[in-house]
Amino acid sequence: MNISRKQGLLMAAIVALGLSAGGAVLMTERRAPVGEEHAHGHGHGDEHEHEEGHGHEHEHKDEAHAGDAHEHEGEGKDEAHAGHEHKDEAHAGAAHEHKDEHKGEAHAGHEHTGEPHAAPRLVKLNEAQAKAAAVGVSPAGPGTLQSAQAYQGEIRFNEDRTAHVVPRVAGVAESVPANLGQFVRRGQVLAVFASTTVSEQRSEFLAAERRLEAARVTYERERKLWQQKISAEQDYLQAQSALRDAEIAHANAQQKLAAVGASGKSAALNRFELRAPFDGTVVDKHLTLGESVKEDANVFTLSDLNSVWAEFAVGPRDLDVVRVGQRVVVSSTASPTKAQGVISYVGALLGEQTRTARARVTLANPQGAWRPGLFVTVSVLGADQPVPLTVPAEALQNIDNLPMVFRSVRGGFQAVPVQPGRSDGRTVEILGGLQAGEKVATTNAFVLKAEIGKGSAEHTH
Structure with missing residues (x-):
């Protein structure tokens, strides 16, 4: 088939156009992802129209544009990633710093208390609560102390109110109602004896009583007869003398019974x-049922414990x-109780073995706190001495084996360690830990100590 020159050129143009269109389609498919990224990254799409004769030029432009978009996207990603890493590092640093601050605060708290689980030293108490607990507050300041000389002593029975009870007649115990440690009233029966001595004395008394009655009758008869001039005066005088003798014999028999504590009739x-000779406590007993005792046997010791002696x-x-009449303060390590008194006796002689004199303080003991045998400290008070800083003795509390006072602060009371000095039992000298004018808890300060102890127990559990 013969093809003209014009037809050949037309076919070549069609083939070239087809190849160009196919290449454009292939390039568009390859650029589609890059175009989308470029559209999302820059906010515009690739809207170029594809025309004939510009296929290769458009391909080069798209490739260049895609390269720029890819590079821009990579830089944006790197910057975002770097910013994210920087943000993470800052956040991690802040968190670490915040954690370190908390650890520092906790460590500071531990250093403040001295131990990780130490009990809080602040007792939170408002004014109403303090008033309800009767916690009194007074300022620390100058005061006076009485000089005192301490002596070691012992509580003993008040021998003026102590009796060694003896039966005073021989006999056999038929009953013993009194028990050791029992409090008895005056005249209360301690024991009952069967005694031949008492039997003889009571018989003598009854006989004397009968003779007295007979002598009284005889006397009255003779007196009437003498007054009527019927009987001689001599008979009247003899009857009178017999009555006097009978009265003496009767009184004598009665006094014998009274001397042993027995009555005339039984x-x-x-x-x-x-x-019992007086109100007191049976502090010693040496008698059992059926026991035979002598008249001078010490069967009971009875003491009135409402009054005791402190001897030193x-x-x-x-x-x-140390002189009679000086004021003293008696205290004991076994009890918080303290008592004031005066020296009632100082011995005039020195003991042969100890070469010391005995001194005595008579103490009232209504609650029985001072028990005989208790070791005590007797502080003999002297003249008053001025002291620059003092607090009442009841303000000082022992907490964790440290002397402390409770200082009044906003919202409650703060336990403050102090260095105490001299004390006369009422006032304590403060050598350190407190300033003059600072208010401290005085009355019922032990209530605040109890609150600290309660908080420590709760913290431990």
Whole structure:
């Protein structure tokens, strides 16, 4: 088939156009992802129209544009990633710094208390609560102390109010109602004895009583007869003398019974009741049922414990200091109780073994706090001495084996360690830890100590 020159050129143009269109389609498919990224990254799409004769030029432009978009996207990603890393590092640094601050605060708290689980030293208490607990507050300031000399002593029975009870007649115990440690009233029966001595004395008394009655009748008859001039005066005088003798014999028999503590009349002649001589406590007992005792046997020791003695030894050098009438303060490590009194006796002689004199303080003991045998400290008070800083003795509390006071602060009371000095039992000298004018808890300060103890127990559990 013969093809003209014009037809050949037309076919070549069609083939070239077809190849160009196919290449454009292939390039468009390859650029589609890059175009989308470029559209999202820059906010515009590839809107170029494909025309004839510009296929290769458009391909080069698209490739260049895709390269720029890819580079721009990579830089944006790198910057975003770098910013994200920077943000993470800042956040991690802040968190670490915040954690370190908390650890520092916790560590500071531990250093403040001295131990990780130390009990809080602040007792939160408002004014109403303090008033309800009767916690009194007073300022620390100057005061006076009485000089005191301490002596070691012991509580003893008040021997003026202590009796060693003896039966005073021989006999056998038929009953012993009194028990050791029992409090008895005056005249209360301690024991009952069967005694032949009492039987004889009671018989003598009853006989004397009968003779007295007979002598009285005889005297009255003779007196009437003498007045009527019927009987001689001599008979009247003899009857009068016999009456006087009978009265003396009767009184004598009655006094014998009274001397042993027996009455003139009893259901049994030999019955003898041993009774308490005063109100007191049976502190010693040496008698059992059926026991035979002598008249001087010490069967009971009875003491009135409402009054006791605090005795202490005084050396020769201190005899000019310790005098009768001086005020003292008696205390004991076994009890918080303290008592004030005066020296009632100082011995005039020195003991042969100890070469000391005995001094004595009589103490009232209504609650029975001072028990005989208790070791005490007797502080003999002297002259007043001025002190620059003092607090009442009841303000000082022992917490964790440290002397402390509760200082009044906003919202409650703060336990403050102090260095105490001298004390006269009422006032304590403060050498350190407190300033003059600072208010501290005085009355019922032990309530605040109890609150700290309660908080420590709760923290431990």
